[in-house]
Each structure stands twice: as C-alpha cells, then as structure tokens.
Amino acid sequence: MGTSSSKVGLLPEAPSKNSYFSFMKSFMDLKKRDIDEDLKKQKRAPYLWSTSQGPVSDGGASRKRQANKAEVKFRTKFDPRVTARYDIKALIGRGSFSYVVRVEHRLSCQPFAIKLLEVRGQEGRESCCAELGVLQRVHHPNIIRLTEVFETQHRVYLVLELATGGELLERVIARGSFTERDATRALIMVSSGLRYLHALGVTHRDLKPENLLYYHPGQDSRLVITDFGLACWGSNWALRTLCGTPEYLAPEMLAGKPYGSAVDMWALGVISYILLSGSMPFDQHSRPRLFKAILRGSYSFHGQPWSSVSNQAKDFIERLLSQNPEQRMTAEQALKHPWLVTMAAGSSNKNLHRPISQNLRQRASRASVSSSRSGSTTGSRTTMSPRSHSGHESFQLDGNRLQRSVVVSA
Structure with a gap:
C-alpha cells in the first residue's frame, strides 16, 4: 500500500513519502523484509506505537507509561466491534486519510490487514466511496480481496487479505x-x-x-x-x-x-x-x-x-x-x-x-x-501550474499523488 513507514506489503494509499520516486527508497536497504522477522522484533519491543524515544526498557517506568498511553490512544480509534473480533498487532502504514494495521482474527488466528479510513472530510469520503465501491464488487486472484467492512459515522474499516510478499x-x-x-x-x-x-x-x-x-x-x-x-x-x-x-x-x-x-x-x-x-x-x-x-x-x-x-x-x-x-x-x-x-x-x-x-x-x-x-516533507501539499491552459487550472500534490481541478474560461 505504498504507504510511508515500515510496510510489510499491503494496500498502499496515498503514501506519504517525500519524493515522487518514493518506491525506490526501500532499495537503499536491500534486506528482504519478512513478516516473521517483523513479528520477532515486536516481541523484543512489545509496546506498539511507542514514542520517538525508542523501545521501552524494563527499568524505564516513565517511558513505559508513555508507550502505554500512545498505544491506548491509537487503539481508541478502533470501534469495539472491530477489536472484539480482531487483535490489533501493529501499525504498518499510514496515508492521507487512513491507517493500515496488521491484525489477527481472535478465533481463527488468521492474519489480516485493516485499513481504517477517516471519512469526516469530503476528500476522505470520496476516496472511501471509490475504494469500497470497487472492492465490494470485484473478485479476482490478482486483485486485493476485501473480506469484511465495519462502518461508523466518521470511520470505515476495511478488512483485507494481508499481502506479505513485498512490492x-x-x-x-x-x-x-x-x-x-x-x-x-x-x-x-x-x-x-x-x-x-x-x-x-x-x-x-x-x-x-x-x-x-x-x-x-x-x-x-x-x-x-x-x-x-x-x-x-x-x-x-x-x-x-x-x-x-x-x-x-x-x-x-x-x-x-x-x-x-x-x-x-x-x-x-x-x-x-x-x-x-x-x-x-x-x-x-x-x-x-x-x-x-x-x-x-x-x-x-x-x-x-x-x-x-x-x-x-x-x-x-x-x-x-x-x-x-x-x-x-x-x-x-x-x-x-x-x-x-x-x-x-x-x-x-x-x-x-x-x-x-x-x-x-x-x-x-x-x-x-x-x-x-x-527540504520537502512527508505529506506536503503543493500547488503547481505546469503548463498554460485556456482557463484556470491548479494542481494539488498530496504525498506523491496529484490531483488537478480546471475552471474553463468562457
């Protein structure tokens, strides 16, 4: 999912990377990422979504409390219906209007990915409607599979198959x-x-x-x-x-x-x-x-x-x-x-x-x-006018996605 952060290989959405050649950044480190290794690392640092201070040490009570607060704050984004069925394992991606987490079904222990979509704003709603509308109708071995959907007033949770083989x-x-x-x-x-x-x-x-x-x-x-x-x-x-x-x-x-x-x-x-x-x-x-x-x-x-x-x-x-x-x-x-x-x-x-x-x-x-x-930053927005037009046109760059609006002159 072309996301920023340490992606295991999942549905990317508007990855917040700091250049339009973001897909090649991962090639600077030629290590093959494997989900088993990722899980091992998490066992060594059990506090998910810890603060920037690094892993929590056994003797650092203050940092342990901070890590717990960060984890609890993130987990509150999930509807109780979701957490009742799925055990949240790790945040593996983040987009403009979404988070992607690796989860495990509590009964079958099968791994999945949940894409949490924020739908408060118009752009978020449009993106969610487009993605949900397609995924609910398609079934093909070469297209990511949607298995379940949870909806609330401001959020939609897409439960997807977890792709672990990399880009x-x-x-x-x-x-x-x-x-x-x-x-x-x-x-x-x-x-x-x-x-x-x-x-x-x-x-x-x-x-x-x-x-x-x-x-x-x-x-x-x-x-x-x-x-x-x-x-x-x-x-x-x-x-x-x-x-x-x-x-x-x-x-x-x-x-x-x-x-x-x-x-x-x-x-x-x-x-x-x-x-x-x-x-x-x-x-x-x-x-x-x-x-x-x-x-x-x-x-x-x-x-x-x-x-x-x-x-x-x-x-x-x-x-x-x-x-x-x-x-x-x-x-x-x-x-x-x-x-x-x-x-x-x-x-x-x-x-x-x-x-x-x-x-x-x-x-x-x-x-x-x-x-x-x-000095570009992650997720920055830029307005561009790359070429003249018979009207007014503006380009919005969100992460590494471009959107353009045109008002044609009379």
Whole structure:
C-alpha cells in the first residue's frame, strides 16, 4: 500500500513519502523484509506505537507509561466491534486519510490487514466511496480481496487479505537473477487483473509498482493490484479529472482530454519500462519538464540494459506508450502480445539483475539528495501550474499523488 513507514506489503494509499520516486527508497536497504522477522522484533519491543524515544526498557517506568498511553490512544480509534473480533498487532502504514494495521482474527488466528479510513472530510469520503465501491464488487486472484467492512459515522474499516510478499520492485531487487521471462510472469498477472477491472468498467487511475504486491514471499506467489482510492466506475464523471502519480500519468490526462481505461495501460507501459531497466521512461527533475516529456512521448531505449533486451519486449512497451489512446493496447491485447504469450521464450535468457539494481540505486540516491536539498516533507501539499491552459487550472500534490481541478474560461 505504498504507504510511508515500515510496510510489510499491503494496500498502499496515498503514501506519504517525500519524493515522487518514493518506491525506490526501500532499495537503499536491500534486506528482504519478512513478516516473521517483523513479528520477532515486536516481541523484543512489545509496546506498539511507542514514542520517538525508542523501545521501552524494563527499568524505564516513565517511558513505559508513555508507550502505554500512545498505544491506548491509537487503539481508541478502533470501534469495539472491530477489536472484539480482531487483535490489533501493529501499525504498518499510514496515508492521507487512513491507517493500515496488521491484525489477527481472535478465533481463527488468521492474519489480516485493516485499513481504517477517516471519512469526516469530503476528500476522505470520496476516496472511501471509490475504494469500497470497487472492492465490494470485484473478485479476482490478482486483485486485493476485501473480506469484511465495519462502518461508523466518521470511520470505515476495511478488512483485507494481508499481502506479505513485498512490492513488485522489491522482489526484483531481492532476487539474484532477473530475466525477461521473470518480467513476463509479473506483467501477465497485472494485465489479467486489469482486463477483469476494465471489463467491469473500472479504471484504477493510480497503477504503479508500489500498488503491485506479492501475496506471499514464495516464488509461486500471485501478484495483486491494490489501492483503489482513486478508482472510478463508468466513463462520465471522472473523464477530465487529473489524478494519480505524476510519472505514470497518461498524455491525454495531462492534456485535459476525456479519457478511459487506456490510462491504466499507459501506466502499465511505464511499469514495464522500469521493470526491464530500473529506470523511468520519462525522467525529469521538475514537474513541468516531466509533463512536457510525457506529452511529447520523449523516451528511448538507450543505455544499459536495453542492448540486452529483446525487440519483442520493446515492441510491447511501445504499444503501451502510444500517444494515441485509441492505438494503445488494451489489457486483452496485451495478454495476446507474442512477448507475453511465449513468456519471452524467443528472448535472451541474459540476467538483467545487475544493471536494473544499479539504475534503481542511482535513482534512489539522486532522489534522496534532491529531496534533502529541497527540504520537502512527508505529506506536503503543493500547488503547481505546469503548463498554460485556456482557463484556470491548479494542481494539488498530496504525498506523491496529484490531483488537478480546471475552471474553463468562457
């Protein structure tokens, strides 16, 4: 769930991270995070949500009381109906309008995740309605599953399956080897989930690596699409709303044109490019330049490891990063592309892991330096006007999500 904080791998919502390349921060530490290790750490420091002073020592009575107060205060956010059925284990993520916690069912002892959504404000209500509306209607192995819902006047609790296998790019980094065949396995699962969503009339609108999570750490794990806070149904009310994560925005969204599910396929093209190279197809230091590059379709297959990537893989990406949404592949067409159908059987088996990892580390390092110089803070909001329009337009950046409103001149 693309969240800030020590995520175990769960439904991200509007992660409050301090740069729009936040998904690569975790690559600075290449340790493979495992839920069992996380549980062991908690046993050594049993006071959840302790203060910034660190773990509570046996002899620190004052700090122990503070930790207890912090835990009690957080637990009061949960409705008694929830705590009667689930044992709250740990806070594992936080978004603009939500908390995500790992829980355990008191009777079955099965682990789940609960996403607590604050619905006091209009934005929180809209995000909650979008996510709940989708999750209550979908059932697919490559989409996060909703098992139960609790509602109060100001909060909604979504009980979700717990994905513990980590984000898509974290899995790539953790592997000692990564080939085109490995990439096709992941992209087939994502494309399958998108085909199902698009057939129902659902557009995700925030597809990115942070929102693609493995269900468990095993090699045979399914990959699930998560975070439906910006999803929309049908093709009317949302067609001109610019929202999502800047690097993954389709050109028609930036141009203020009506759009549909093809914006998800553009994002899949960006993800495919990153998956095979560790680099962004549109890599600019400022939002205006980034948007300009996207609108122009300015990307290339230069540098490593592109010389070792097959033409079929490049063709797959090109058909997704088409400027014309009508010419862009649909999810159904993507699944029928020769590269996915043959699972890169005709491609080189060359290990791409090293250049991909190097590119991801370099990007993370540059993003970290840029973030520290700019003094950006977690969850900051920024208003931007990246390009002129025949009217007034404003951009709101919340965490690493962008939302735009337009008032068209007469």
